[in-house]
Amino acid sequence: MKIGFSKSDITPPVGTPLGGYAGYRPCGTAHDPLHCKAVVLEQAGERYALVALDLLCADEALYLRLADAVADLGITKERLIVSAIHSHAAPQGVIPGEGALASVNCNDYEYTPEFRAYMDHVISQAQAACRAAAQNLEPFQVRTGKGPTPPVGSERHTGDVPGGDLTVIQCRTESGKLLTISNFPCHPTVLGPDNTLPSADFTAGIEGLLGSDMAVFLNGAAGDISTRFTRREPTFAECARMAGIAAEHILASLRDVPFVQPEPLRGIHATVTLKPRPIEPLDTAQAALAARTAQWEAAQAAGADATELRLLKTYVEGAWVNLEFAKTMAGIRQLDLPVTLFRFAGLEFVTIPGELFSTLQPEGLSVIAYTNGYFRYICPEEAYAANLYEAMAAIVARGEGEQLIRQIQNLRTTMK
Numbered sequence: 001m002k003i004g005f006s007k008s009d010i011t012p013p014v015g016t017p018l019g020g021y022a023g024y025r026p027c028g029t030a031h032d033p034l035h036c037k038a039v040v041l042e043q044a045g046e047r048y049a050l051v052a053l054d055l056l057c058a059d060e061a062l063y064l065r066l067a068d069a070v071a072d073l074g075i076t077k078e079r080l081i082v083s084a085i086h087s088h089a090a091p092q093g094v095i096p097g098e099g100a101l102a103s104v105n106c107n108d109y110e111y112t113p114e115f116r117a118y119m120d121h122v123i124s125q126a127q128a129a130c131r132a133a134a135q136n137l138e139p140f141q142v143r144t145g146k147g148p149t150p151p152v153g154s155e156r157h158t159g160d161v162p163g164g165d166l167t168v169i170q171c172r173t174e175s176g177k178l179l180t181i182s183n184f185p186c187h188p189t190v191l192g193p194d195n196t197l198p199s200a201d202f203t204a205g206i207e208g209l210l211g212s213d214m215a216v217f218l219n220g221a222a223g224d225i226s227t228r229f230t231r232r233e234p235t236f237a238e239c240a241r242m243a244g245i246a247a248e249h250i251l252a253s254l255r256d257v258p259f260v261q262p263e264p265l266r267g268i269h270a271t272v273t274l275k276p277r278p279i280e281p282l283d284t285a286q287a288a289l290a291a292r293t294a295q296w297e298a299a300q301a302a303g304a305d306a307t308e309l310r311l312l313k314t315y316v317e318g319a320w321v322n323l324e325f326a327k328t329m330a331g332i333r334q335l336d337l338p339v340t341l342f343r344f345a346g347l348e349f350v351t352i353p354g355e356l357f358s359t360l361q362p363e364g365l366s367v368i369a370y371t372n373g374y375f376r377y378i379c380p381e382e383a384y385a386a387n388l389y390e391a392m393a394a395i396v397a398r399g400e401g402e403q404l405i406r407q408i409q410n411l412r413t414t415m416k
Helices: 060-073 113-134 201-210 236-254 282-301 306-328 381-385 400-415
Strands: 002-009 035-043 046-053 080-084 138-148 165-173 178-184 214-219 266-274 335-344 347-351 366-368
Touching (some): 002 113, 002 214, 035 113, 035 214, 046 060, 046 214, 060 113, 080 214, 138 236, 165 347, 178 366, 201 214, 201 236, 266 400, 335 400, 347 400
Parallel strands (some): 178 214
Antiparallel strands (some): 002 035, 002 138, 035 046, 138 165, 266 335
């Protein structure tokens, strides 16, 4: 088995809209460069690629376009993983006008020809990184680490200790180059909606602290984990502090672990079909938003307490999301989610094309979220019962998060 890795620059031009927060935010000059990081494995004459993008998400159209771009390297879409770190200080990885969910994921603002050109640039740079990685394949040894999720994030509603795990893979090539891949769940949201400088948020500083030639961050089941309660302030200095915490835990997980020869890579790629949320007629959704807004405004005028107002505002937000879905999802009858399960270096992973809640993480599997598509939040039933924002913003129906995990576990038995 051989490995190669490379990275390219995908920093957006000034004026490119940033994603992650409501409203239009054209960016200024980048605080730190955004990257595409590519890892290529070759085993028994077949090639596999992992592409990590410093973007908010990677929709299915981007994944399929990149699969076409690297096909001449012998990398099929079934052996390609395209993942986004989910920084809210980066552009969305959504190609306007392409894919079944383009209208759903592009409804925050109109995409300009300049944005389309930027996404073409991202694909070109990702192709170049894969090509460079494939041209520098070497035999390698590997070591792995496991531990609790680094305390850069917490449960985003309560501040409780987050679920999930830290999983680390470090490869050392025959020529002595080091690649470190870390996987843990956390929304990279130290920087708030007032920031307009492109950045990989707290993940930007991790690479320089690990002593590796390249470090890749793969976000986990972070749907319910963020920096909301753990960040001290929304600054770049705080991003650096968080990077230090993450790097410390990554290095600690590898301490005294020897390098060994890699086990053969095994995996399975499949499509899981889920039901979309029920969609109301447009006029019904408009009337519901008007009613919820009037109820909230009346409570404000009557001097209602903060708890009641917050609850009523949540209902307004939910009605607004419901109206957006009435506009964009009326023709969607099923959701086809691409997932990949694989075993590498003694560890098992599953890719999820969306924001999985950590409480749904399959036992024994490390989740690589925001991968090969973006189907928004994938929540447990209790999130719907509690009217959490994530459930209101979900496009999968109630109970389909649990259904996804059941199907993944069934696929896992076939891989074994």
